[in-house]
Amino acid sequence: MDDGEVLELGQVSLEVLHSPGHTPEHISLLLRDSQQGEAPFALFTGDTLFNLDVGRPDLLGEDSTKQLAAQLYATLFTRYLPLGERIEIYPCHGAGSACGKSIGDRRHSTLGNELLFNPALNQRRTEQEFVDRLLDGMPEPPRHYARLKQLNARPLERLHGPALPPPLAPEEFRQRTADHDAVQLVDVRSILAFGGGHVPGALNIALRDEFASWAGWMLDDQRPIYLIGEDSVEVHQATLQLYRIGLDQVAGYLRNGMTDWQNAGLPLACVMQWTVHELDRRRGDPEVQVLDVRSAEEVAQGRVPGARHAFVAHLPQHLEQLDRDGIVAVYCGSGYRASIAASLLKRHGFNRVANVPGSWAAWRKHDLPVAQR
Incomplete structure (x- = not known):
């Protein structure tokens, strides 16, 4: 896509806006509706501007961080803000995402609201002041981001999503997951359910909004993953989330969850x-x-x-x-x-x-x- 290219979708159009900063190739999309005049009324900001935060410029490595931070400043102050305070913004992420320092929990906002409450925008700063503030105290990037960048540059191996992994009876599940160094055993139930009783050796990454981020932090793509959930619907959702971050080796799940495990009289651990x-x-x-x-x-x-x-x-x-x-x-x-x-x-x-x-x-x-x- 080129900067300024327009995609026509009936009465709605999307204009491509090159918005480097989070990455060099990053784009935003300006939204227009022919029934509401010629001016744009909304902006899909991707990973450039969030509620109460802005995108991280450091995920490609130290060599490009300062340059991207300066480009982010230019995107925000010379491309975004001139659009006007009434522009609605729809970011790619909300609270809990590691693509910003401390993203707010609103799913959408306006440029005017961010000018008032977003620390990166509510004080006029020079480019150098903006860069220094942005990079000060930047948290460590999740370890799977570098791997994802490489995966995203490769040709697609398949276009469809993952199938539900095979259900395993308790004794087979126990045998397959006995070697904790060879496999990754993940319990996606709530923290209180896990604490009450779980398969010994399981790692608890509860299936909430932050699941994909912490699965990326804690799991690797070299060993098969076995899942424990409340039901097959939960397991399928976890499998999909893992697939989206390049963790494709989900080899099976515990049939009927902890119900079958406890009924089989197998060992239980608790926290x-x-x-x-x-x-x-x-x-x-x-x-x-x-x-x-x-x-x-x-x-x-x-x-x-x-x-x-x-x-x-x-x-x-x-x-x-x-x-x-x-x-x-x-x-x-x-x-x-x-x-x-x-x-x-x-x-x-x-x-x-x-x-x-x-x-x-x-x-x-x-x-x-x-x-x-």
Whole structure:
């Protein structure tokens, strides 16, 4: 596509707007409706402008980051803002996506709203000031992004989506997943369901909006994946999400989920679930190790007093720093990443592990003590 090219779709048209910054080839689409005048009224911004945030320019590597950040500044201030404050914007991502620092939770906005509330736009800055602010404190890019970039440059191998993987009876499922180094066993149920009882060795990545992002962080494309869900519908949705990020080796799922597993009398593992009040009450116990698995940028804003820190994606490299005989109480922003971390600890032989549902959000809601770095 070329900049300025127009796609006619009946009374609606889409004009291609080259908008480099997130990537060099990035485009946006200006939307017009012949029944509403000649001027555009909406903009599909892709990964350039989000609610309360802008796109990351660092996902292609350090060599191009500053150049892309400068191009992002030009896109926003010389191409977007002159369109006018009434323009509706429809971004590609919402809250939880790693394509920005801290994307807001609105699915759409307007340029006027972003001028008022988006930190990247609500103060006029020079290009250098914009670049410096944008790159300051940029979180680590998800490890699967580099792989996706390579996959997207290859010819398509198939155009259809994935089929539902084969259902496996409990004993066959157990045999196929016995070697935890050879396969990836993923439980996509909610954190509370997982905590109540799960297949030993399973990694809990709950099927929520952030599932694809954290599956990309925690899984690889070299080993087959076996899934555990509440039902086949949930398993199929997880398989589709994995397929979309290049994880195609879903080799099977547990038939009828944990119901068949428990009815077969097979082993169960569990994770303790602590409220923030129990965490506060027990954090001074010498037997308890409090582990914060949020990003370094989040921890810098405050943490539970006495908590150790290991970002969940790097936790396997920090296991030797933890006491396997004690209780490890894990928290994050909401409990989602903490459950991933808790399942990792259980898989690596930590028997006494507690997840904290609600985690930092609940801790702050109840005005519990906060330590600053």
